[in-house]
Amino acid sequence: GQNIDQPTEMTATEGAIVQINCTYQTSGFNGLFWYQQHAGEAPTFLSYNVLDGLEEKGRFSSFLSRSKGYSYLLLKELQMKDSASYLCAVRDSWGKLQFGAGTQVVVTP
Amino acid sequence: DGGITQSPKYLFRKEGQNVTLSCEQNLNHDAMYWYRQDPGQGLRLIYYSQIVNDFQKGDIAEGYSVSREKKESFPLTVTSAQKNPTAFYLCASSIWGTVSNQPQHFGDGTRLSIL
Numbered sequence: 001g002q003n004i005d006q007p008t009e010m011t012a013t014e015g016a017i018v019q020i021n022c023t024y025q026t027s028g029f030n031g032l033f034w035y036q037q038h039a040g041e042a043p044t045f046l047s048y049n050v051l052d053g054l055e056e057k058g059r060f061s062s063f064l065s066r067s068k069g070y071s072y073l074l075l076k077e078l079q080m081k082d083s084a085s086y087l088c089a090v091r092d093s094w095g096k097l098q099f100g101a102g103t104q105v106v107v108t109p
Numbered sequence: 110d111g112g113i114t115q116s117p118k119y120l121f122r123k124e125g126q127n128v129t130l131s132c133e134q135n136l137n138h139d140a141m142y143w144y145r146q147d148p149g150q151g152l153r154l155i156y157y158s159q160i161v162n163d164f165q166k167g168d169i170a171e172g173y174s175v176s177r178e179k180k181e182s183f184p185l186t187v188t189s190a191q192k193n194p195t196a197f198y199l200c201a202s203s204i205w206g207t208v209s210n211q212p213q214h215f216g217d218g219t220r221l222s223i224l
Contacts, residue, residue: 004151008149030208031210033212033213035212040197040218040220041217041218042199042215042216042217042218043152043199043215044215045212045213045214048210048212050210087151087152089152095140095205095206096154096157096167097152097154097213099144099151099152099153100151101149101150101151102151
């Protein structure tokens with residue numbers, strides 16, 4: 001079966017760092033995507049990992065360990081606008097995305 | 110500007126009524142998808158299409174129907190058989206395949222409610 005787990009909510013202070021973990025068990029693996037979604041809006045693409053290791057993109061970094069079925073998204077120098085839901089999605093053997101329920105990040109002043 | 114356009118933004122359905130959600134893309138993507146999002150839940154795949162005139166059921170296809178007569182368009186009909194249609198519906202498109210690093214691109218969504 002398919003299972004993608006993320007924490008439901010995380011709270012952090014402006015300027016701090018937050019790490020959002022994602023564990024997965026899926027039918028095949030062909031890459032992992034992270035999306036950001038503000039309430040009532042479309043998800044927007046943040047990062048993609050297919051090989052083990054860290055991908056860095058400005059304030060956002062994403063890490064993947066395929067052997068552990070584990071990824072994390074690291075948000076540095078948090079800003080108020082980073083308050084949003086962060087979705088972990090795994091592309092399966094057939095090319096479809098399986099999404100986690102999302103992690104709501106709340107940034108406080 | 111390339112992108113995905115969903116309409117309408119808000120839609121209300123009466124009991125026993127079918128409603129159709131529009132999705133148009135000008136990204137020249139072969140693949141298109143429909144997802145449903147409920148509060149506190151992830152996106153669940155309703156239908157997807159890899160190519161014109163072909164589509165497949167996703168995880169929650171019951172009570173829904175689609176067509177793909179043109180590459181640019183992938184309308185979703187929520188039929189009266191869908192007993193709990195209130196949700197946020199998202200359309201997406203992408204290059205089809207398992208090796209591309211190109212993500213799915215999403216429209217702004219349609220929020221469907223029951224009157």
